[in-house]
Amino acid sequence: MSAPLRLGLAGLGTVGIGVVKIVQAQAGLIAARAGRPVAITAVSARDPQKNRDADLSAYAWETDPVALARREDVDVFVEVMGGHEGPARLATEAAIAAGKDVVTANKALLAHHGQALAEAAEAKGRLIRFEAAVAGGIPVIKALTEGLAANRIKRVMGVMNGTCNYILTRMQSAGLPYDAVFEEARQLGYLEADPNLDVGGIDAGHKLSLLSAIAFGTRVSFDAVELEGIGNVSIDDIRLAEDMGYRIKLLGVAQLTGRGLEQRMTPCLVPADSPLGQLQGGTNMVVLEGDSVGQIVLRGPGAGMGPTASAVMADVIDIARGLRLPTFGIPATALAQPVPASSATPAPYYLRMTLLDKPGALAKIATCLGEAGISIDQMRQLHRPGDRAEDAVVLIVTHKAAPADVAHATGRFAATGVLVGQPVAIRIEEV
Amino acid sequence: MSAPLRLGLAGLGTVGIGVVKIVQAQAGLIAARAGRPVAITAVSARDPQKNRDADLSAYAWETDPVALARREDVDVFVEVMGGHEGPARLATEAAIAAGKDVVTANKALLAHHGQALAEAAEAKGRLIRFEAAVAGGIPVIKALTEGLAANRIKRVMGVMNGTCNYILTRMQSAGLPYDAVFEEARQLGYLEADPNLDVGGIDAGHKLSLLSAIAFGTRVSFDAVELEGIGNVSIDDIRLAEDMGYRIKLLGVAQLTGRGLEQRMTPCLVPADSPLGQLQGGTNMVVLEGDSVGQIVLRGPGAGMGPTASAVMADVIDIARGLRLPTFGIPATALAQPVPASSATPAPYYLRMTLLDKPGALAKIATCLGEAGISIDQMRQLHRPGDRAEDAVVLIVTHKAAPADVAHATGRFAATGVLVGQPVAIRIEEV
Numbered sequence: 055m056s057a058p059l060r061l062g063l064a065g066l067g068t069v070g071i072g073v074v075k076i077v078q079a080q081a082g083l084i085a086a087r088a089g090r091p092v093a094i095t096a097v098s099a100r101d102p103q104k105n106r107d108a109d110l111s112a113y114a115w116e117t118d119p120v121a122l123a124r125r126e127d128v129d130v131f132v133e134v135m136g137g138h139e140g141p142a143r144l145a146t147e148a149a150i151a152a153g154k155d156v157v158t159a160n161k162a163l164l165a166h167h168g169q170a171l172a173e174a175a176e177a178k179g180r181l182i183r184f185e186a187a188v189a190g191g192i193p194v195i196k197a198l199t200e201g202l203a204a205n206r207i208k209r210v211m212g213v214m215n216g217t218c219n220y221i222l223t224r225m226q227s228a229g230l231p232y233d234a235v236f237e238e239a240r241q242l243g244y245l246e247a248d249p250n251l252d253v254g255g256i257d258a259g260h261k262l263s264l265l266s267a268i269a270f271g272t273r274v275s276f277d278a279v280e281l282e283g284i285g286n287v288s289i290d291d292i293r294l295a296e297d298m299g300y301r302i303k304l305l306g307v308a309q310l311t312g313r314g315l316e317q318r319m320t321p322c323l324v325p326a327d328s329p330l331g332q333l334q335g336g337t338n339m340v341v342l343e344g345d346s347v348g349q350i351v352l353r354g355p356g357a358g359m360g361p362t363a364s365a366v367m368a369d370v371i372d373i374a375r376g377l378r379l380p381t382f383g384i385p386a387t388a389l390a391q392p393v394p395a396s397s398a399t400p401a402p403y404y405l406r407m408t409l410l411d412k413p414g415a416l417a418k419i420a421t422c423l424g425e426a427g428i429s430i431d432q433m434r435q436l437h438r439p440g441d442r443a444e445d446a447v448v449l450i451v452t453h454k455a456a457p458a459d460v461a462h463a464t465g466r467f468a469a470t471g472v473l474v475g476q477p478v479a480i481r482i483e484e485v
Numbered sequence: 486m487s488a489p490l491r492l493g494l495a496g497l498g499t500v501g502i503g504v505v506k507i508v509q510a511q512a513g514l515i516a517a518r519a520g521r522p523v524a525i526t527a528v529s530a531r532d533p534q535k536n537r538d539a540d541l542s543a544y545a546w547e548t549d550p551v552a553l554a555r556r557e558d559v560d561v562f563v564e565v566m567g568g569h570e571g572p573a574r575l576a577t578e579a580a581i582a583a584g585k586d587v588v589t590a591n592k593a594l595l596a597h598h599g600q601a602l603a604e605a606a607e608a609k610g611r612l613i614r615f616e617a618a619v620a621g622g623i624p625v626i627k628a629l630t631e632g633l634a635a636n637r638i639k640r641v642m643g644v645m646n647g648t649c650n651y652i653l654t655r656m657q658s659a660g661l662p663y664d665a666v667f668e669e670a671r672q673l674g675y676l677e678a679d680p681n682l683d684v685g686g687i688d689a690g691h692k693l694s695l696l697s698a699i700a701f702g703t704r705v706s707f708d709a710v711e712l713e714g715i716g717n718v719s720i721d722d723i724r725l726a727e728d729m730g731y732r733i734k735l736l737g738v739a740q741l742t743g744r745g746l747e748q749r750m751t752p753c754l755v756p757a758d759s760p761l762g763q764l765q766g767g768t769n770m771v772v773l774e775g776d777s778v779g780q781i782v783l784r785g786p787g788a789g790m791g792p793t794a795s796a797v798m799a800d801v802i803d804i805a806r807g808l809r810l811p812t813f814g815i816p817a818t819a820l821a822q823p824v825p826a827s828s829a830t831p832a833p834y835y836l837r838m839t840l841l842d843k844p845g846a847l848a849k850i851a852t853c854l855g856e857a858g859i860s861i862d863q864m865r866q867l868h869r870p871g872d873r874a875e876d877a878v879v880l881i882v883t884h885k886a887a888p889a890d891v892a893h894a895t896g897r898f899a900a901t902g903v904l905v906g907q908p909v910a911i912r913i914e915e916v
Contacts, residue, residue, distance in 0.1 A: 076635050076777055086702065086815050087634050185632070191778035193632025200808070201616070201624025203518050204507050204798030271517065329784065332763065346507055347622035347785065347795035353760065354781040364778035367635030377631070377808045384517050 056090040059374040062128030062154075064119040064145055065135035066099035066106055069159055069186070072363025073132060074108045084367070088374035092367075098122040123149035130155045130373055132366060134186075138162035150175045150182075157369040159186035159362055165260035165276040168267065172386035182381045183369035188261040189214050189338045191361025192354040193368060198268050198342055199383040205344025207269040209309040211485065215258040216336030216356040217244045218284050218304040223334045226296065231289045244336075254283035255304060259319040262306035265340070266317050267382045270310045272392035274382075275317070280398075282320040291406060291478060294449055295323050298432070300404070301331040305483055314395035323404050323482040329353070330485050341485065400454040401484065402431060407467065407477035411437075411446040415472035419448065422470065426463035428455040445474055451482070487521040490805040493559030493585075495550040495576055496566035497530040497537055500590055500617070503794025504563060505539045515798070519805035523798075529553040554580035561586045561804055563797060565617075569593035581606045581613075588800040590617035590793055596691035596707040599698065603817035613812045614800035619692040620645050620769040622792025623785040624799060629699050629773055630814040636775025638700040640740040642916065646689040647767030647787040648675045649715050649735040654765045657727065662720045675767075685714035686735055690750040693737035696771070697748050698813045701741045703823035705813075706748070711829075713751040722837060722909060725880055726754050729863070731835070732762040736914055745826035754835050754913040760784070761916050772916065831885040832915065833862060838898065838908035842868075842877040846903035850879065853901065857894035859886040876905055882913070 061077070063070055077084070077094050085091040096114035098121070116122040123131045123145045131149035133156060135142045142163050149156050156175065158164070164171065164184055175182050185195045189212065198210070213219050217239060224235045236253065239245055244252075251257045263276040284304050292302050300323040308317045324330045329351045333339045338356030343349050355361040382389060409415040416435070423430060432451040441447060452460070460479050467473045492508070494501055508515070508525050516522045527545035529552070547553040554562045554576045562580035564587060566573045573594050580587050587606065589595070595602065595615055606613050616626045620643065629641070644650050648670060655666045667684065670676055675683075682688045694707040715735050723733050731754040739748045755761045760782045764770045769787030774780050786792040813820060840846040847866070854861060863882040872878060883891070891910050898904045 072777070080635060080637065083637060084635060086819065192781060193628045196627060196632050197624045200803060201627050201799050202795065203802040204511060204515060204795050206511065206514060327763075329760070329763075332758075332760075344795060346503070346791040346798075348789075348792055350623060350783070350785040352781070352783055355779045358779075360777040361779055364633065364635050364775060367777075368632050371634040372631060375810060377810070379806060379808075388517065 058091040058093040059088070059370070060093055060095040060127055060129045061132050061370065062122045062125055062130070063094055063097045063132045063134070064122050065133065066097060067134065068359045069134040069362045069366065071106055071108050072359035073134065073366050074110065076363050076367050084371060088371045090374055092370055092374055095127045096122055096125055119145035120148045123154065124152045128154060130157055130370060132370065133158040133160055134366065136160055136162070138166040143167060146171060147174070150178060150180055153178055153180060155180050155373050156182045157366055157373070158182065158184050159366055161187040161257065161260040161264060165263045165274060168264065168274040168381070169386060169389070172381035176380055176386050181378055183372065184264065185369050186362045186365035188264055189340050190354070190356040190358065191364045192338060192340060192352045192356070193365070194265070194340045194352050195268065197350065197352060198265060199379065202342055202344045202347055202350070205346050207342065207344055209307065209343040210265045210269045210340070211330070211483070212262065212265070212306045212338065212340035213303050213330060213333055214261045214306055214338050214340065214356060215252055215304060216338060217252040218258065219333060220244060220336045221253070222284060222287065222292070222302055222304065225289055226292045226301070229289065232285065232287060250283070253285055255281045255319040258304060258306055262308055262317055262319050266308035266315065267389065269308060270315060270392065271384055271389055272315060273389045275392050278315070278392065278394040279317040279319055284321055287321050291480065294406060295404060296326065298449070298451065299326050300324065300482065301326045302480065303330060303333070305330065307483060309399065311395065311399060313397055315392040316395040316398050318398065321480055323480055324485050328485045398457045400456045402454055402482040403452045403460050404480045404482055405450040405452065405464065405477060407448050408445050408474040409448055410472045410474060411444055412472070416448065418470040418472050419467060422463045422466045423452065426459045428459055428463055429453045457481070489522040489524040490519070490801070491524055491526045491558055491560045492563050492801065493553045493556055493561070494525050494528045494563045494565070495553050496564065497528060498565065499790045500565040500793045500797065502537055502539050503790035504565065504797050505541065507794050507798050515802060519802045521805055523801055523805055526558045527553055527556055550576035551579045554585065555583045559585060561588055561801060563801065564589040564591055565797065567591055567593070569597040574598060577602060578605070581609060581611055584609055584611060586611050586804050587613045588797055589613065589615050590797055592618040592688065592691040592695060596694045596705060599695065599705040599812070600817060600820070603812035607811055607817050612809055614803065615695065616800050617793045617796035619695055620771050621785070621787040621789065622795045623769060623771060623783045623787070624796070625696070625771045625783050626699065628781065628783060629696060630810065633773055633775045633778055633781070636777050638773065638775055640738065640774040641696045641700045641771070642761070642914070643693065643696070643737045643769070643771040644734050644761060644764055645692045645737055645769050645771065645787060646683055646735060647769055648683040649689065650764060651675060651767045652684070653715060653718065653723070653733055653735065656720050657723045657732070660720065663716065663718060681714070684716055686712045686750040689735060689737055693739055693748055693750050697739035697746065698820065700739060701746060701823070702815055702821055703746060704820045706823050709746070709823065709825040710748040710750055715752055718752050722911065725837060726835060727757065729880070729882065730757050731755065731913065732757045733911065734761060734764070736761065738914060740830065742826065742830060744828055745824040747826040747829050749829065752911055754911055755916050759916045829888045831887045833885055833913040834883045834891050835911045835913055836881040836883065836895065836908060838879055839876050839905040840879055841903045841905060842875055843903070847879060849901040849903050850898060853894045853897045854883070857890045859890055859894055860884045888912070
């Protein structure tokens with residue numbers, strides 16, 4: 055058996071301790087599968103005194119992760135600190151400069167600096183692995199980069215932020231408004247220190263941008279992801295969508311069409327009986343569509359100590375086994391500069407609005423849609439207990455329409471004089 | 486760019502032609518991802534004159550796959566003929582003897598001869614890859630061998646024969662009996678030449694035995710798989726299970742417990758609202774459970790030209806990229822001889838029986854169960870239109886019970902004198 059693969063572990067939060075636990079508990083299994091032992095030689099964290107639920111006494115300590123990254127006795131720098139600037143970035147750069155392979159769970163770092171880091175690593179003959187950065191324990195990077203390598207990828211979709219899916223499914227099941235469930239999630243410790251990373255769709259957008267780079271052979275372009283969080287999703291829309299056979303998800307979609315590269319992380323309606331529609335709670339799901347394979351759906355835990363550490367260690371074991379690929383599947387210098395799509399793929403839209411309940415009101419709305427070239431698939435007019443007597447709630451599901459046409463039409467609703475408040479328009483993604 | 490990786494393709498049926506199509510249509514994409522071109526140099530099939538929907542004029546022809554396997558200009562022998570003896574076995578052995586890597590879609594061959602073939606290949610420093618042999622286009626071998634490599638695998642489950650799942654879901658949705666749907670499936674061309682390979686659970690059992698070897702580091706032991714086909718699943722049970730919130734699936738389960746290695750491919754009840762329960766038609770699903778990652782669910786097309794060829798080519802691209810692992814994840818000589826489980830893990834059971842509708846009948850059945858240590862979770866007595874006036878149909882869902890105890894109890898039902906016909910007992914797998 056060969057010499058041990060030596061890890062320098064930067065970060066001893068939940069994921070870091072998870073990695074320690076796996077390395078210690080599964081040493082024999084990992085050595086058998088990897089063909090060589092895997093050992094942690096040194097760790098770093100801000101506070102060496104903090105009580106952590108693991109025996110770290112056998113490891114050298116560094117308070118500076120950059121020093122850890124440069125240690126002679128480290129082969130692989132494992133970065134599970136987080137943050138796209140500061141220590142995580144500096145230490146990752148130092149590790150690459152020192153000729154180490156890097157395994158990271160840091161989606162933000164790669165979404166912002168993935169191209170530069172990958173180029174630097176590949177120039178040194180080193181690699182950056184990041185299975186844990188996307189969809190936690192689900193081996194989706196591997197499935198896309200290797201399992202579907204013979205396919206032209208048509209579309210990648212996913213629910214990749216468990217907190218958002220927890221909030222949306224809890225709103226639905228308990229009938230509670232967003233603010234109440236957001237507060238629950240905060241108290242349960244489900245939210246990042248900056249909750250906008252979760253509910254603003256930023257974390258999930260980071261993940262989508264990484265999948266997109268692999269799927270389409272393009273440079274990571276997080277800035278081009280259309281981002282909309284879940285803060286404006288109302289319990290009304292969740293209920294009304296359910297009545298029409300849909301559920302609302304914070305759904306990431308990336309596809310490359312003749313119009314360019316589309317990347318969206320936005321609330322969407324999906325059929326309630328589809329795998330995505332059925333996804334409850336904090337579980338993640340990624341859907342990969344290839345020209346030969348058709349549709350592959352992967353489902354599993356998107357966060358947590360065990361699942362995330364499982365993904366980190368899968369990358370470590372790949373390295374121990376000698377499985378070496380460029381960061382994004384093809385050499386970083388060969389990744390194309392993506393052209394952001396001039397417009398999104400047409401889709402059906404769900405529209406909800408309140409109208410004055412008077413003759414001709416609906417006709418005026420229908421005219422706005424018709425003039426924008428949008429045809430109506432379903433329409434319902436509701437009057438529910440609690441609605442004002444003079445108001446009518448109108449739901450419309452359109453046939454496929456270009457998003458710009460929908461925006462144009464709904465922008466003209468106000469001028470009809472029959473609209474109360476603002477209309478809601480949500481894309482229905484066909485899955 | 487390096488020299489092309491040269492394929493010798495044995496078999497030009499659906500899957501073989503699918504491979505040809507991908508190699509031809511995606512040459513540029515594959516070369517970019519693999520870092521070198523992938524080319525077919527020679528093919529073999531029984532009838533060179535047969536009209537096939539692909540341009541094969543650039544390839545050398547061999548009528549004997551053994552000759553193909555030995556060609557100097559072949560690096561990788563791609564076997565998509567099928568059959569666990571005869572030409573497929575001889576040619577695979579010849580390819581290994583000649584120092585070629587092997588990519589195969591042949592689950593039967595590996596289920597019967599996997600250990601000997603893997604040892605022979607590894608002795609030569611060659612590898613056998615078989616992603617296409619299990620669950621078609623789903624990259625499940627890769628997910629299990631690599632993606633979950635840091636996990637002690639607790640259980641592997643799967644619906645891995647699309648024809649069986651088609652038949653069972655069609656029975657349910659159309660309310661048709663087994664024989665009628667079997668005949669439909671035959672006419673649609675969904676059945677193997679020997680239908681028992683499908684409906685007898687043999688094909689799915691082959692697949693389970695391969696997953697089991699990787700999951701538990703044990704030699705393939707197809708002969709130890711408990712096999713029961715779907716021929717005895719009645720439309721009555723499908724309907725009654727549905728009423729109780731369950732669906733019937735031909736479900737493979739492999740787990741390693743203190744009792745030994747359990748491998749079952751049998752009809753089971755699963756909750757209707759679980760991912761397995763929701764699986765309709767010919768789609769496959771594999772559930773992988775690891776101690777760190779928890780539960781990962783993979784879903785996708787289990788057969789067909791594109792999906793199967795996608796999996797074959799994923800293996801080819803791995804080889805072109807230099808990703809090399811032992812056939813079953815660890816060296817074949819290190820695989821343990823599995824000890825078949827002395828008894829299966831206890832589970833709840835669904836029992837259906839017809840009793841004479843007279844006082845005390847149910848008490849006698851309940852006594853048989855109680856004396857076998859089996860307690861009752863739910864019980865329903867039905868009398869449906871068409872049932873004989875003097876009969877009552879009784880459904881029982883038990884609490885967890887050992888299969889041997891269930892067999893013992895139901896074996897004693899006849900002696901009560903109140904049983905009409907045979908009782909039905911189906912395991913409820915907790916998923």
